[in-house]
Amino acid sequence: MELSADRILLMGNEAIARGALEGGAAYATGYPGNPSSEIVETMFGYQREHGIRVEWSANEIIALEAAAAFAFSGLRAIVTMKQNGMNVASDFLTTVSLNELKGGLVLVVCDDPGPMTSTNEQDSRHFAKIAQVPLLEPFTASEAKEMMRWLLVFSEQMGIPCILRSVSRLSHGRGAVKLGPVPSQEIKPSFDIEKPLVGLPFLVTPNHAHLLKKMKEVQTTFDKSPFNEYTGPNDANFIIMATGLGALYAREAVNMLHLEQQIGILKIGTIWPPPSHLIRAYLKQAKDVLFVEEIDPFLEDQVKVLYAEHASKLGAVSFYGKNTGDIYGPSGPGVGEMNTDIVLDALGRIFNKEISACASPYEDARKQASILLVPREVAFCDGCPHRASFLAIKAALELDGRKGFVVGDIGCYGLGAGPTGFNQIKALHCMGSGMGNACGFSQMASFGFNQPVVAVIGDSTFFHAGLPALINAAFNKADGLFIVLDNAVTAMTGFQVNPASPFTATGKATRPVLAEDIARSVGAKITVLDPIEDIQESIHAVYAALQEEGLRFLVFRRPCATFEKKTRAAEEILKARIDPESCIGEICGCNRFCSRVLACPSIQYDKDKDRAFINEDTCNGCGLCVQLCPRQAISLVNIQKEGRSA
Amino acid sequence: MGINIIITGVGGQGNVLAAKLLATAGLEAGWEVTVGDVFGLTQRGGSVASHVRLFKGYLLPPLIPCRSLDILVAFEPLEALRILTQFGRETTRAIINDQPVWPIGVQAGRFQYPEAQELHSAIENLTSKTAFINATRVAKELGNIQVLNMVMLGALYGSGWIPLSPRTFESIIQSSTSSQLRGLNIKAFRRGLKLKGSNLHI
Numbered sequence: 001m002e003l004s005a006d007r008i009l010l011m012g013n014e015a016i017a018r019g020a021l022e023g024g025a026a027y028a029t030g031y032p033g034n035p036s037s038e039i040v041e042t043m044f045g046y047q048r049e050h051g052i053r054v055e056w057s058a059n060e061i062i063a064l065e066a067a068a069a070f071a072f073s074g075l076r077a078i079v080t081m082k083q084n085g086m087n088v089a090s091d092f093l094t095t096v097s098l099n100e101l102k103g104g105l106v107l108v109v110c111d112d113p114g115p116m117t118s119t120n121e122q123d124s125r126h127f128a129k130i131a132q133v134p135l136l137e138p139f140t141a142s143e144a145k146e147m148m149r150w151l152l153v154f155s156e157q158m159g160i161p162c163i164l165r166s167v168s169r170l171s172h173g174r175g176a177v178k179l180g181p182v183p184s185q186e187i188k189p190s191f192d193i194e195k196p197l198v199g200l201p202f203l204v205t206p207n208h209a210h211l212l213k214k215m216k217e218v219q220t221t222f223d224k225s226p227f228n229e230y231t232g233p234n235d236a237n238f239i240i241m242a243t244g245l246g247a248l249y250a251r252e253a254v255n256m257l258h259l260e261q262q263i264g265i266l267k268i269g270t271i272w273p274p275p276s277h278l279i280r281a282y283l284k285q286a287k288d289v290l291f292v293e294e295i296d297p298f299l300e301d302q303v304k305v306l307y308a309e310h311a312s313k314l315g316a317v318s319f320y321g322k323n324t325g326d327i328y329g330p331s332g333p334g335v336g337e338m339n340t341d342i343v344l345d346a347l348g349r350i351f352n353k354e355i356s357a358c359a360s361p362y363e364d365a366r367k368q369a370s371i372l373l374v375p376r377e378v379a380f381c382d383g384c385p386h387r388a389s390f391l392a393i394k395a396a397l398e399l400d401g402r403k404g405f406v407v408g409d410i411g412c413y414g415l416g417a418g419p420t421g422f423n424q425i426k427a428l429h430c431m432g433s434g435m436g437n438a439c440g441f442s443q444m445a446s447f448g449f450n451q452p453v454v455a456v457i458g459d460s461t462f463f464h465a466g467l468p469a470l471i472n473a474a475f476n477k478a479d480g481l482f483i484v485l486d487n488a489v490t491a492m493t494g495f496q497v498n499p500a501s502p503f504t505a506t507g508k509a510t511r512p513v514l515a516e517d518i519a520r521s522v523g524a525k526i527t528v529l530d531p532i533e534d535i536q537e538s539i540h541a542v543y544a545a546l547q548e549e550g551l552r553f554l555v556f557r558r559p560c561a562t563f564e565k566k567t568r569a570a571e572e573i574l575k576a577r578i579d580p581e582s583c584i585g586e587i588c589g590c591n592r593f594c595s596r597v598l599a600c601p602s603i604q605y606d607k608d609k610d611r612a613f614i615n616e617d618t619c620n621g622c623g624l625c626v627q628l629c630p631r632q633a634i635s636l637v638n639i640q641k642e643g644r645s646a
Numbered sequence: 647m648g649i650n651i652i653i654t655g656v657g658g659q660g661n662v663l664a665a666k667l668l669a670t671a672g673l674e675a676g677w678e679v680t681v682g683d684v685f686g687l688t689q690r691g692g693s694v695a696s697h698v699r700l701f702k703g704y705l706l707p708p709l710i711p712c713r714s715l716d717i718l719v720a721f722e723p724l725e726a727l728r729i730l731t732q733f734g735r736e737t738t739r740a741i742i743n744d745q746p747v748w749p750i751g752v753q754a755g756r757f758q759y760p761e762a763q764e765l766h767s768a769i770e771n772l773t774s775k776t777a778f779i780n781a782t783r784v785a786k787e788l789g790n791i792q793v794l795n796m797v798m799l800g801a802l803y804g805s806g807w808i809p810l811s812p813r814t815f816e817s818i819i820q821s822s823t824s825s826q827l828r829g830l831n832i833k834a835f836r837r838g839l840k841l842k843g844s845n846l847h848i
Contacts, residue, residue, distance in 0.1 A: 007673065008673075009666065009669055009670045009673050009679065009681075011683075116684050140680075140705065168684065169682055169707075169708050169709065170708070172683045172684060173680060173681055173682045173683060173708035174665075174666060174669055174679075174680065174681035174683070174708075175679070175680050175681070175708075176673055176678065176679060245707055245708070248705055248706060248707035248708075249707050249709075251704060251705065252706055252707055252711065255704065256711070339707070339709050339711070340707060340709065340711040341711050341712050344711065356713075357713070358713060358735050358736055359736065362734075362735070362736055362771075362772070365768070365771035365772055366730075366731050366734065366772060368768065368771070369727055369730065369731050369768040369769075369771065369772060370731045372727060372760040372764060372765065372768055373724070373727060373728055373731065374724070374749055374751065374752060374757040374758065374759065374760075375749065375751060375757070376656065376691070376692055376693045376724070376725075376749040376750075376751075377691075377692070377749060377750055377751055378657075378691055378692040379691045379750040381691070419750065419751065419754065419756075420750060592755070595753055595754070596753075596754045596755050597754075599750055599753065599754045601691055601750060601753070603753075604748065604753055605753070605755075617786075617791055
């Protein structure tokens with residue numbers, strides 16, 4: 001046991017991982033997804049020294065089921081996911097909560113309000129209510145660590161899985177954290193075969209009743225929890241009830257408006273079940289209550305239910321929240337990320353206080369400056385194989401001419417819906433949704449639907465959610481054209497390994513699972529190509545597949561260029577170079593193909609010289625432009641040989 | 647009391663590490679600190695901004711409110727302007743690497759990057775003091791564009807705008823950056839520090 005008195009700076013997700021370590025977790029797993037990925041990644045670092053088992057799972061429900069096995073056997077485990085993953089894991093969560101766990105089990109879900117990297121803006125706190133499990137929400141990195149540690153112990157005491165809810169800004173933010181001691185692992189796990197954990201229908205009702213009884217005990221604990229804290233005047237009758245970062249935004253806004261003497265802030269960390277005695281005490285004190293929380297009016301709804309139940313013993317209270325339309329950002333109440341400015345605006349309206357703007361010349365200059373801003377769209381990286389894959393698909397669909405389109409899902413290749421993917425993807429929702437949609441599109445022929453549909457999916461996503469769609473297509477004789485964009489890594493979330501990788505996350509050699517092997521076993525017609533090396537062939541392959549019927553399965557396989565650059569020491573460093581004699585600029589008629597159409601970040605067009613040129617600092621030397629330039633003005637050079645150019 | 651700093655740039659320029667090291671320095675000097683960051687999709691060439699807050703008194707959230715920025719450290723001038731239009735106020739001071747990185751839409755001809763002079767005067771109108779420097783050139787001279795962030799932090803320390811000691815910062819670079827880049831990072835930081843005398847007009 002070592003104990004450091006010093007505080008260190010940790011990312012929210014690192015703090016959560018540290019909490020799991022201090023809480024005695026024996027196992028950590030999950031499926032990568034922003035903003036949750038760094039928790040498991042940090043746990044990998046603890047693996048050797050502390051004997052913790054850490055791994056990435058193929059999807060979130062498998063992660064939760066695997067973690068539950070540890071808890072069934074008396075060990076503590078954590079499982080991490082982003083909010084979309086919560087939906088995947090929820091099937092198991094809502095059944096396992098009916099059983100008595102022997103070890104602690106904590107599910108960490110990281111929501112993404114005002115999504116930075118997500119396809120929805122889901123508030124995962126609702127799942128605590130659906131599954132009837134305790135849920136905590138921290139407001140600092142330090143509290144995130146402490147809640148994680150406490151929850152592992154509490155989950156074990158109560159025999160119920162628990163949820164820790166974070167949000168992007170907390171998970172990816174950093175704060176000071178004081179490290180605590182790490183317990184030693186002494187428990188030998190065993191499964192008690194005398195106590196089966198089965199969800200047979202006749203057991204469900206008694207188990208459900210037992211769970212609800214336990215949740216009453218949880219509520220008693222939460223009523224006295226130090227995770228709930230009131231700050232401000234003891235007699236304040238304007239109270240802000242806030243959860244998570246909301247408590248910090250509220251404090252900053254109150255202080256900026258100099259309302260410290262009038263407003264009290266009740267920070268609530270124990271979200272489900274709500275600490276009802278505590279809340280009732282403050283409802284008795286309050287005449288006005290403002291709610292500050294991320295995404296949905298979750299606390300707001302619960303407090304209003306409590307108020308209605310006890311209305312006869314409470315005075316009149318005015319509520320200000322998202323349901324009432326009193327607190328909102330630029331897009332309206334209940335959408336987007338919370339921040340101090342939103343609380344300032346709400347308080348400003350309620351207290352009739354002006355928020356100080358800058359002097360008018362400054363505000364004018366701000367308006368003038370805004371006109372100059374041009375957007376900075378996210379783009380496929382230099383050398384990204386997806387650029388070539390979408391180019392091939394685009395060219396094939398144009399040749400085909402039947403208004404065909406692409407359906408896809410989540411991953412780097414989701415940028416196929418944007419300009420650097422030639423705006424090809426026309427439907428994009430959740431993991432695996434493109435392949436599932438394609439199954440349906442292919443069954444509409446008898447109704448007269450005649451547009452060809454191409455479903456794209458990444459390697460990791462194929463193993464996560466594509467397999468059932470593939471099997472469904474084979475079974476139902478769907479005319480699917482599926483393209484796996486296999487770059488051998490889960491790139492979008494920070495280059496995690498997946499079943500297509502030759503190594504596990506701990507670096508052990510493993511047998512990569514090839515998507516085409518699985519597709520072959522269900523009778524699909526297979527083509528495997530490198531979309532950059534074989535760009536012309538790739539266009540023909542997609543076009544040919546569009547003319548055929550039945551289950552067609554293409555794999556565009558080439559390693560992620562950014563990951564390769566990070567990890568491989570290459571003997572040769574290739575860069576594309578444009579010969580200014582061969583490039584003839586605008587008169588070429590190529591319509592500035594390399595810089596404008598291909599839109600590789602490394603290729604630029606010099607207006608003054610009327611020539612394209614390569615930024616060799618960023619070029620990854622993939623050679624796609626070399627093959628496509630109609631003047632053959634681009635070649636690859638090995639700068640390792642000629643010595644590094646400055 | 648506190649200091650609100652934003653480190654902005656384009657995904658991949660190293661703002662996340664810069665913010666982490668600066669906040670570590672603040673913590674070691676006895677400040678409360680918080681960092682607000684976004685990463686993930688942004689490494690695909692998007693705009694990035696790290697909010698670093700050094701404070702005393704009560705806990706602050708990781709996001710700086712609008713019109714509350716004290717110091718801007720920008721690795722790219724268009725991103726500097728983007729931040730100033732939201733967070734700037736009359737007293738905001740800025741250190742800006744004056745090397746445009748074209749957005750993909752500009753490259754493809756769909757948008758126009760602002761003219762240098764127009765961009766400079768818009769930035770100057772939104773700051774009380776601005777130093778335009780060429781940290782990209784310094785990083786390239788040192789042989790690795792990756793150390794751009796250390797040159798920028800050097801310039802920030804050299805400005806004297808933050809109550810932190812460059813010597814402590816060097817020890818943080820020693821202990822918290824990768825062994826391959828450690829030496830070069832310190833060199834880059836020192837080059838940044840010296841930029842004060844030459845083309846850093848503060």
